[in-house]
Amino acid sequence: MSELAERFPKEKGMRKRALDQALREMLLAEASDWAFIMKTGTTVPYAVRRSREHIYNFTRIYESLMSGGLPREWFLGVEERNNVFRKIDYSCCAP
Numbered sequence: 001m002s003e004l005a006e007r008f009p010k011e012k013g014m015r016k017r018a019l020d021q022a023l024r025e026m027l028l029a030e031a032s033d034w035a036f037i038m039k040t041g042t043t044v045p046y047a048v049r050r051s052r053e054h055i056y057n058f059t060r061i062y063e064s065l066m067s068g069g070l071p072r073e074w075f076l077g078v079e080e081r082n083n084v085f086r087k088i089d090y091s092c093c094a095p
Contacts, residue, residue, distance in 0.1 A: 001022060001023055001026050001090070001093045001095045002094065002095050004019055004062060004065060004090065004093070005019070005090055005091055005092075005093040005094040005095075006094055006095055007066075009074065009091065009094060010091075013064065014070065014072075015070075016090070017079065018061050018064070018065060018070050018075060019061075019065070019090035020088050020089065020090050021061060021075070021079050021082070022058055022059075022061040022065070022084055022090065023079060023085075023088055023090045023092075023093060024059035024082055024083075024084060024088060025054045025055075025057040025061065025078075025082065026054075026058050027085070028050075028054040028082060028084070029054035029055045029058060030053060033047070034047040034048075034050055034051045035047075035051075038051075053087060054082070057078050057082070060074075061075070061078075073089060
């Protein structure tokens, strides 16, 4: 995430939204709940699916930003589904 924030320091519009969403996905992937659920053995398939989903979303956003082409419809769906931390700002990750 710090690599993205450094590479794209002052973005606006859709690219800023994508960078903010990348940060959300990273935080959601790192949520301790998923690991806790897996360790305790409760609803493990759900926790594994959610962990993988957030890692996939982050990776796809990262790769799309690096290549210059973000799949708009896919991204809008991700942004709508995983819309926690609405006021998050990716620039906090800049080194």
